[in-house]
Amino acid sequence: MTVSVFRGFRTLSYRERRNLLLGVIFTSPWLIGFLLWTVYPLLAAIYYSLTRYDIMRPPIFIGLKNYKDLITSDETFRIVMHNTLYWVALSAPSGVISAFLMATLLNTRILGRSLFRAIFFFPAIVPVFVTAMVWRYLLNIQYGAINAVLQELGLSTIPFLSNPQLVKPTLLVINMWAQGNAMVIFLATLQDVPRSLYEAATVDGANAWHKFWHITIPMCSPVILFNLIMGFIGSFQYFTLPWLLTQGGPNRATEFYALYLYRNAFQWLRMGKAAALAWILFIITVVFTVILFRTSARFVYYASEEERG
Template sequence: MTRFTPHRMSKSERRRLVTGLLFVSPWLAGFLLWRVYPLLSSLYYSFTRYDLLREPVPVGFKNYVELFTTDPKFGVVIYNTLYYVLLGAPLGVVSAFLMASLLNTKIVARPFFRAIFFFPAIVPTIVTAVVWQFLLNVQFGAVNSLLQGLGLPTIPFLSSPALAKPSLILIYMWAQGNAMVIFLATLQDVPRVLYEAATVDGANAWHKFWHITIPMSTPVILFNLIMGFIYGFQEFTLPWLLTGGGPNNATEFYAIYLYRNAFNFLRMGKASALAWILFVIIIIFTVILFKTSARWVYYGGESE
């Protein structure tokens, strides 16, 4: 049996190691200070009663128990968030994929349309909120003004509890420029020989799209779907600017509720508990997506 002897570094190797650590130390210090420390602090605060003004008081699992048993708003928040994520994330992926498929065809002024479709992804969220507030306002919005001009009734897109969440989902589908670009790169990487072989076999455009384009894009569909779920659970800025959680708590999403507890009510312990529950929820949904992906995701290099 060979005996293991540890390698002893020479003086030059130690000098290179120290030099490398010195170069990486600014990033490492920032990572520990701005990532690890806040993460561990929030875990500690989730087991305390803390209002930023007084010292944290340990309360055990009281914050978690309160959320799941006595908080009357927590169930509404979970429902609103799941509604938004489970509908918005898949529909966002579908809209991005269809836009990319359209822009992958030979159409007139294709570079211009690619820029137009990608434009919403680079516009600041506050600008997006102002534009859609102008378009969807029930009194002076452009869409309702057009409906009134046609003799049709106005639609309370953002002021109706039944329409507020679907309206936000439509805006989310509109702003899928980043996912569209990723899909576009994927579609351009699909081997042309597959389409040529399908044409020889008599396949029409729909058969090519369903049996070639979609299967070859499933790894990227999975990626965009996971990212959509992660960002959907953390959605805050656009709903906060457009509806503020209303009307009647219809768009009181998880991140908004967390923000209220932290900075409106100064319940930092409860807000930290909410953050860790959200972390667990995201992990669960991500694991479920990965576990089920073997049934519908195709990787070109894997064996049957």
Template structure:
């Protein structure tokens, strides 16, 4: 019995250790509870209410979710726009970053300078980047359209055309891949030299080495960058809001913008909370989907099953 009791309860020394441990992590625990757990749970509750901050919340059950899926026509636009951004923008960003990193991984003159140049966009604040691109895309004074006008050609309405606005924003996203490039560079430098040597002996050309050695060895990093990029893209807000505010004709009304509009312009915090929970579930679903789809395509060193 005595032995059983000792196993059931912690010894005084263990309890003291636990107490000390909790004491030392308590600042983080309190912050986590107050600034993460509570807001998450509160938003779940508010998503079931009609709440404008100024009046007490009124419980309405699943009405916000019902309205989102069955009545809100803008929500369908928003989903389409956001999926467009994710499905086209994420692969475009990942491919761009990987290709640039591969080029920068080669021996060349001024390599540190080029690496710095490609990383600089990651250091530029989003607001500053938006202002730069606003001028690049400017139809009267922008570099592209000025040249077109000078050549007697029609201008390109980058941000004024519903057909071109999303691709124009994706182009900015592709430009701002500095962080992903650095991550890919680290991954590329981890690829064992012996594999390239063995491929060379087998007669593999540059493309074969890239396709059969470089890419497979970098698949965990590609998966990581793709996942984080996808999550960020679903939450896309700053540059889109600054450059187009959802226009023209709602063509860039993305999920984050619509959520912000509902929360802070329409004072619909309950509805915005429901939107945020749907976004969370969408991101979880896409994450699971990508993990499942990539299971057999990602190489993890030391994992015999892969």
């Protein structure tokens, strides 16, 4: 291996060798960073996941016990997996739908489009830790504005954050509310859809719904896939909002994967178990992404391939 690389290097011209050297020099921050901040921790996490380790004392090798305990006997892990899968399955699609509909609305003829766009985008730039404080207050059962409005309308108050049945839907709505990034990406995509397609469809007698379903959605499908994948990866790591808004409660209804991992690592100092959790998360994410990419060929339309073919 080394010999062939060496020979390969020898056969390069002076210019090629110089370029290889320059390329490596310029990309070296990332190359070194990749080894230090990605490769090493990924491998080290495997090792730590096979140990019992509380940072104070040296790690004790215990084989696959962490994994076995998590899967077979950890009641909380079961609840956490349930919560997380619920969250991933619902928050990513609902977020994408929300962003897409907002973008579609903004892409129609409206007065003051850039003002509306700025307002729709706004919740996405406010720090999540601030958003959490504001929602906590707004949704407060006694002093919050939302319940006060309900009461004034003669309705009963709703325990948004203190009812285990309601808290996840509440988080879903807050998630749909802060979709500015995805919305801006969709809006740019919508503006790139050739107008001629719509004109041709109009000539053929298509109504607005047909055009939306047969032109807008297929033309945007690669970007829908991109936003969906980003949404899935993000929702597996959902931490700050539930941590600050509900602390995983009530009754562990919002105890998501990242919260449980954090508790294990930094509250209970079970670094080994946390590393096992991290690797399970990694495997789930990879499998999820691969499945999405594989199945996407069926429903994603790539305009450029069509042109080439």
